[in-house]
Amino acid sequence: MANKNFSDQELEAILNxxxxxxxxxxxxxxxxxxxxxxxxxxxxAWSRALQFVSKPVYAxxxxxxxxxxxxxxxxxxxxxxxxxxxxxxxxxxxxxxSLTSPFYDNNEETP
Amino acid sequence: MIDQLKKGDESAFREIVETRxxxxxxxxxxxxxxxxxxxxxxxxxxxxxxxSVHQFKGESAFSTWLYRVAVTTALEFLRKKKRxxxxxxxxxxxxxxxxxxxxxxDFLHPxxxxxxxxxxxxxxxxxxxxxxxxxxxxxLHKIEGLSYQEVAEVMQTSVSAIxxxxxxxxxxxxKMLKNYYYQDK
Numbered sequence: 001m002a003n004k005n006f007s008d009q010e011l012e013a014i015l016n017x018x019x020x021x022x023x024x025x026x027x028x029x030x031x032x033x034x035x036x037x038x039x040x041x042x043x044x045a046w047s048r049a050l051q052f053v054s055k056p057v058y059a060x061x062x063x064x065x066x067x068x069x070x071x072x073x074x075x076x077x078x079x080x081x082x083x084x085x086x087x088x089x090x091x092x093x094x095x096x097x098s099l100t101s102p103f104y105d106n107n108e109e110t111p
Numbered sequence: 112m113i114d115q116l117k118k119g120d121e122s123a124f125r126e127i128v129e130t131r132x133x134x135x136x137x138x139x140x141x142x143x144x145x146x147x148x149x150x151x152x153x154x155x156x157x158x159x160x161x162x163s164v165h166q167f168k169g170e171s172a173f174s175t176w177l178y179r180v181a182v183t184t185a186l187e188f189l190r191k192k193k194r195x196x197x198x199x200x201x202x203x204x205x206x207x208x209x210x211x212x213x214x215x216x217d218f219l220h221p222x223x224x225x226x227x228x229x230x231x232x233x234x235x236x237x238x239x240x241x242x243x244x245x246x247x248x249x250x251l252h253k254i255e256g257l258s259y260q261e262v263a264e265v266m267q268t269s270v271s272a273i274x275x276x277x278x279x280x281x282x283x284x285x286k287m288l289k290n291y292y293y294q295d296k
Contacts, residue, residue, distance in 0.1 A: 011285055017230035018253045022222030026136040026150055031128045034154045041158070 113173055116164050128157050134174065134255065135181045137222075141254035142185040142246065144218035144235060148192075156184050171264060178257075178265040182247055220254065237287045238280075245280035248273055 006014065041047075053059060115123035135156050140149035159180055167176050217236040219228060238246055244266070251262045252273075263273045 006288060006291065011288055014230040014234050014288055015281060015284060017227040017234050018220075018223065019227075020224050021220060021231075021254060021256075023133055023137045023255075024140050024149075024221045025133050026153055030132050030136075030150070030153065031125055034128060034157055037154055038158060038161070 113164065113167065113169075116161075124157075124161055127160070131174070131177055132157075135177065138178060138181045138251065138255050139185045140220065141250040142182070143188060144239060146221075148188065152185050152188050153181075155188075156181050159184060175261070175264045178251070178255075179267075182251075182265065186243060186247070233288065233291060234284070237284050237291070240287060241280055241283055245276050245283065248276040249280040252277055 053062065112123050112126065116127060132153065136149055136153045139152045139156070140146065143149050143152060156177075160177065163180075167173065217232045219232045220235060223231040238249060241249065247266065248262055251257045251265060252259065257265070259270050259273045259277075263270045266273065
């Protein structure tokens with residue numbers, strides 16, 4: 001690699017090198033290829049949906065929504081399970097008490 | 112013709128593709144600087160035209176609107192390509208270089224005159240490094256041959272803004288070309 005400094009004249013020649021440029025044309029039968037592509041796209045609606053979702057803005061948005069839903073569900077579950085836990089402890093205690101108390105406790109002594 | 116296209120008439124669409132493909136392709140080729148990519152983006156432009164022609168309200172000429180769609184689609188394509196290149200670079204850092212993306216060699220527009228080829232190759236390589244709006248104005252004016260007035264309509268700005276953009280583009284190109292690095296043969 002070498003460094004070349006152009007003279008002002010050379011620079012002008014480079015800058016004017018597009019003068020008289022002819023227009024480029026695509027390969028023949030563009031319309032046929034275009035129609036084939038459009039038909040392929042029609043047949044594959046799912047891939048279009050995926051293309052839409054894979055755009056960074058939508059993908060990040062989707063992830064954010066997913067995380068929010070997850071957070072909401074977790075938060076709700078935590079709140080809901082706090083009370084039933086207490087209830088179930090009480091129920092267990094009751095059950096335990098009833099089981100541990102011997103049946104003869106309930107029988108009154110007869111003089 | 113446009114009304115027919117809005118109704119989904121296939122023959123109107125065909126006629127628009129046949130008569131306008133040259134201007135769309137040439138503009139896109141000037142921006143993306145790769146024949147295969149230009150063909151791909153040209154097809155994408157016509158699909159967009161077919162799907163969103165109802166958005167064309169007739170406030171400008173149809174060709175101006177078509178140039179706008181072409182420029183926007185080409186710039187989107189270039190941004191996407193840049194993102195892919197960055198992703199490939201990051202992947203390669205982690206040892207996953209299954210699909211490396213290389214910079215293509217300097218592009219030569221097929222319409223350049225024979226005796227200007229080397230200079231044009233250098234110029235196109237440098238145009239690539241210009242800021243987006245300068246690159247668009249320069250391409251539309253120098254490659255597609257639009258007047259300042261037409262470029263201003265496509266870019267939805269004033270003629271004086273376009274004059275200024277192209278002047279700055281030339282200044283930047285001069286600066287970059289002054290330190291042009293070339294491969295010794």
